[in-house]
Amino acid sequence: MLQNEAGEDVILVSRPRPHTAVIEMNRPERMNSMAFELMVPLAEALDAVDADNDITCVVLTGSGDGFCSGADTRDTMPPPNIDGMRLSGIASRAMSTLADLVPRLRKMNKPVIAAINGAAIGGGMCLTLGADIRLAGESAYFRAAGINNGLTANELGLSFLLPRSVGATHAFEFMLSGRDIDASEAERMGLVSQVVPDDELLDTALDLADQINGWSTQGVALTKRLMWAGLETGSLQAAIEMESHTQLYLRLTTENFQEATRARAEGRAPDFRD
Numbered sequence: 001m002l003q004n005e006a007g008e009d010v011i012l013v014s015r016p017r018p019h020t021a022v023i024e025m026n027r028p029e030r031m032n033s034m035a036f037e038l039m040v041p042l043a044e045a046l047d048a049v050d051a052d053n054d055i056t057c058v059v060l061t062g063s064g065d066g067f068c069s070g071a072d073t074r075d076t077m078p079p080p081n082i083d084g085m086r087l088s089g090i091a092s093r094a095m096s097t098l099a100d101l102v103p104r105l106r107k108m109n110k111p112v113i114a115a116i117n118g119a120a121i122g123g124g125m126c127l128t129l130g131a132d133i134r135l136a137g138e139s140a141y142f143r144a145a146g147i148n149n150g151l152t153a154n155e156l157g158l159s160f161l162l163p164r165s166v167g168a169t170h171a172f173e174f175m176l177s178g179r180d181i182d183a184s185e186a187e188r189m190g191l192v193s194q195v196v197p198d199d200e201l202l203d204t205a206l207d208l209a210d211q212i213n214g215w216s217t218q219g220v221a222l223t224k225r226l227m228w229a230g231l232e233t234g235s236l237q238a239a240i241e242m243e244s245h246t247q248l249y250l251r252l253t254t255e256n257f258q259e260a261t262r263a264r265a266e267g268r269a270p271d272f273r274d
Helices: 036-050 087-099 101-107 122-128 145-149 158-166 167-177 185-191 196-212 219-231 235-251 256-266
Strands: 009-017 020-025 057-063 066-068 114-116 120-121 133-137 141-143 194-196
Touching: 009 036, 009 196, 009 219, 020 036, 020 196, 036 087, 036 101, 057 066, 057 196, 066 122, 087 101, 101 122, 114 196, 120 122, 122 141, 122 158, 133 185, 133 196, 141 185, 141 196, 145 167, 185 194, 194 235, 219 235, 235 256
Parallel strands: 020 057, 057 114, 066 120, 114 133, 120 141, 133 194
Antiparallel strands: 009 020
């Protein structure tokens, strides 16, 4: 458990399955909004889980009726480490504290599955796009809320990530209309890969984590890294070069391929030791 300055347990970290950590944002009375008293401990939890070599898959979810409702409109604590700063510096520190969360998810050495329950609004929706896999409960819905608040819909990497997830046509319409997208529409447009009943959401995410954890830890980690790098790669040839070197690296430095071949011949699951 990670607490905020008031001593509340705002981040719950558990290990319900071997090698899988569940990080749960735990301010249900505020719909897990992006207040610094929640987001700073969340960043700490992500770093701690990433440094734990026994954990090879992460599930990120929210407690209560919402995943994350975006900006907190009530009184909240200020961003960290602002002593002596003027307003412009405080504003910059506030934005960078939140904006660092999506790259932090991307850089983790293990897959992150977002188990999206209820509202994923504004920055909360952006947070889901930092995950590698998105599963939605039937109650989930999404909104690019900046436009509703007289601001831009673009924040925390949304203008980069959303078109790459759902295509430019869907992204433009979604971000400019300010409307809600429910779970079934999110699945149809490719924003989430699967919709399940709310009471099955966490178990579905954990089952998927178990499946991922059955493969080579290094193979999974490098697949994640190359998939993210591929989003920013400028040509097919550049992508092939990256893939070839990574594939060759694992082929020559591990016994994984030989173990996969033996396991298939023996009719058993492979035991990858990297």
